[in-house]
Amino acid sequence: MTPLVVVPPEVPGDWLASLDAECEVIVGLDAVPAPRLSEVVGLLSLLTMPVGPGLLARLPALRVVSNMAVGHDNIELEACAARNIAVGNTPGVLTDATADLTMALLLASARRLDEAASDAREGRWHTWTPDGWLGVSLRGTTLGIVGLGKIGYAVGERARGFGMQICYASRSDHPEAEELGARRVAFDELLARADFVSLHVPLTPETQGMINRDALARMKPGAILINTARGSIVDQDALLDALRAGRLRGAALDVTSPEPLPPDHPLFAAPGCLIVPHIGSATESTRRRMAELACMNLLAGVHGQPLPHAVVRG
Numbered sequence: 369m370t371p372l373v374v375v376p377p378e379v380p381g382d383w384l385a386s387l388d389a390e391c392e393v394i395v396g397l398d399a400v401p402a403p404r405l406s407e408v409v410g411l412l413s414l415l416t417m418p419v420g421p422g423l424l425a426r427l428p429a430l431r432v433v434s435n436m437a438v439g440h441d442n443i444e445l446e447a448c449a450a451r452n453i454a455v456g457n458t459p460g461v462l463t464d465a466t467a468d469l470t471m472a473l474l475l476a477s478a479r480r481l482d483e484a485a486s487d488a489r490e491g492r493w494h495t496w497t498p499d500g501w502l503g504v505s506l507r508g509t510t511l512g513i514v515g516l517g518k519i520g521y522a523v524g525e526r527a528r529g530f531g532m533q534i535c536y537a538s539r540s541d542h543p544e545a546e547e548l549g550a551r552r553v554a555f556d557e558l559l560a561r562a563d564f565v566s567l568h569v570p571l572t573p574e575t576q577g578m579i580n581r582d583a584l585a586r587m588k589p590g591a592i593l594i595n596t597a598r599g600s601i602v603d604q605d606a607l608l609d610a611l612r613a614g615r616l617r618g619a620a621l622d623v624t625s626p627e628p629l630p631p632d633h634p635l636f637a638a639p640g641c642l643i644v645p646h647i648g649s650a651t652e653s654t655r656r657r658m659a660e661l662a663c664m665n666l667l668a669g670v671h672g673q674p675l676p677h678a679v680v681r682g
């Protein structure tokens with residue numbers, strides 16, 4: 369029997385064309401006729417789709433959940449494991465794009481691009497002045513990388529090119545960090561030393577709220593926080609207070625909690641706060657590659673084979 373899989377309507381159809389030869393594909397769970405829910409063996413999910421016991425109960429034959437993301441905090445892994453459902457993700461292919469965006473945010477914050485661009489656009493650019501829109505030079509400053517996985521490392525490589533010193537905090541030692549001249553330090557030391565703190569840890573119960581009021585208070589005065597990981601790692605109320613009090617020079621957030629952040633959220637108006645709509649992996653080639661990997665995981669799972677990139681083996 370041809371396996372029945374469900375894919376999200378948001379993914380352009382031609383990115384998922386490799387499924388067509390081997391599966392019957394239904395676009396959107398809502399489009400699956402109720403009697404056919406029990407036939408669904410594969411689900412391609414996005415990070416915006418919570419996958420938990422409620423959803424799993426509607427899909428009794430499910431064999432694989434393939435998340436088109438490297439993060440998988442939207443999926444209750446234990447619930448999947450308990451049902452022997454394999455879970456896949458798409459690591460590696462979005463490393464460069466996310467590291468590029470991290471540097472773009474870091475540079476934009478350091479040089480106040482958001483403020484300068486809107487001043488230019490809105491008539492506040494009266495003349496060149498020696499002290500207009502002054503930011504910070506990167507060379508010689510310290511970047512603190514929280515979580516030295518693939519993306520954290522790639523950010524370190526880029527930061528080296530800008531002459532930054534690098535330290536990192538991580539659960540494990542990374543000998544490869546020597547090539548970045550990067551030193552492993554305790555989290556508190558990183559907060560105290562870094563001019564820029566960049567977050568590259570997954571969202572887990574341990575990292576949720578890791579950048580809380582206490583951590584923000586330990587950051588070097590005038591430092592900049594960059595988050596391209598997950599919004600809930602940061603206590604946004606505490607961040608708002610730190611920015612309003614001028615304790616931090618700025619923050620650049622690709623991720624927030626919730627997403628989207630309502631346009632009237634006070635962080636949008638906080639001094640030095642730049643927010644973009646979760647675009648870390650948003651380059652055409654990266655997103656296509658993520659879809660390709662997600663299809664490979666999905667196909668392996670529906671055929672009962674090991675997933676090329678498994679978070680849960682199933």
Ligand SMILES: O=CC(=O)O
Binds near residue numbers: 597
């Ligand atoms: O945030 C994006 C991802 O996890 O792929």
